[in-house]
Amino acid sequence: MVPMLPSVKTIFQIIICLVILALGGTALQPLSDRLVTAESAANLRGLSSTLLPSRDALAEHLSFFLLGGLRSLAAEIMVLDATTAWAKRNWPLAERRWQMVTTLNPERQNYWVNAARDMAVNAAAHAINDERLDDRERVSLSRSYFERGVRFLRDGITHHPDSVLLYINLGDTYADLNRFPSFAQAAEAYHRAVQLGASGLYRRQEFYNLCRIRGREREAWALGRELYENPAQRVPSLLCLLFVLQQKLDVLPEQRLSPERLFGSAEKARRDLARFQNNSLRFPVQGIKEYLNAFPGSIVEPGCACTTQIDASLRASNA
Numbered sequence: 001m002v003p004m005l006p007s008v009k010t011i012f013q014i015i016i017c018l019v020i021l022a023l024g025g026t027a028l029q030p031l032s033d034r035l036v037t038a039e040s041a042a043n044l045r046g047l048s049s050t051l052l053p054s055r056d057a058l059a060e061h062l063s064f065f066l067l068g069g070l071r072s073l074a075a076e077i078m079v080l081d082a083t084t085a086w087a088k089r090n091w092p093l094a095e096r097r098w099q100m101v102t103t104l105n106p107e108r109q110n111y112w113v114n115a116a117r118d119m120a121v122n123a124a125a126h127a128i129n130d131e132r133l134d135d136r137e138r139v140s141l142s143r144s145y146f147e148r149g150v151r152f153l154r155d156g157i158t159h160h161p162d163s164v165l166l167y168i169n170l171g172d173t174y175a176d177l178n179r180f181p182s183f184a185q186a187a188e189a190y191h192r193a194v195q196l197g198a199s200g201l202y203r204r205q206e207f208y209n210l211c212r213i214r215g216r217e218r219e220a221w222a223l224g225r226e227l228y229e230n231p232a233q234r235v236p237s238l239l240c241l242l243f244v245l246q247q248k249l250d251v252l253p254e255q256r257l258s259p260e261r262l263f264g265s266a267e268k269a270r271r272d273l274a275r276f277q278n279n280s281l282r283f284p285v286q287g288i289k290e291y292l293n294a295f296p297g298s299i300v301e302p303g304c305a306c307t308t309q310i311d312a313s314l315r316a317s318n319a
Helices: 008-022 025-042 047-051 057-067 071-087 091-104 109-128 135-159 164-175 183-195 201-211 217-228 236-249 259-263 266-276 288-293 306-318
Strands: none
Touching (some): 071 091, 071 109, 091 109, 091 135, 109 135, 109 164, 135 164, 164 183, 164 201, 183 201, 201 236, 236 266, 236 288, 259 266
């Protein structure tokens, strides 16, 4: 498809904006004041008082893009500045820029995703490793950035209530073991994503998170049993968790899946379960040790190098 060329009017607006920007700061303040009125009339989300501080030169410059009706172009410029803030680890500025970006162009779902990642992942990780802070300050600041990232996603969902992309990212954020996981919130987000049309992979993600929640084992078992009926879903992590849930729930013998049926053979069951019992993904392991102890000469000794291997394979199957 041949791209549409900008209209003469749009080209004229861009030229006027660039000329004004070239004039420097002295000519900016009177016109910047006009943005406050324009913002109120357009009902933009909090740009005037919160996102366009009087000493924010870039924001003042971009006032003219807004007045000229070039909000998408202004948002793209703000994305570049947010990237610069990320490179400099200036997280307060990065947050402000992403707030402006998502205000200027809330229709771009990727803006919400990138803003959330910058806060919940990048800023939170930087804070938790900031040696200038004590342990309490690190955790507090990291959690604060994490929550701001979540807020971006939830605000995005307010604009896009049927967005599979935003619900998946919300689930991934809550399920991140390296941050501040909430398995119940993650399961809920993945469940909603599947309702909206996400692939069955995210149904399995819902199952994984339910397995980690005390008191919801019965719900997890029912979902896992449903997933098991689809051969494409029978990855090692799901099979091991079904085995564990059977033990925890004391499932009736006639309703159980035998290790041989689950894994294909008793030997494979022992091998996979021996690896799984050393996982570091906060999955339950009840009943595995007792099962393995029934077989003299365990195939895999606890603490062996396969722990890393099984974690890697589990993470891959969770992706």
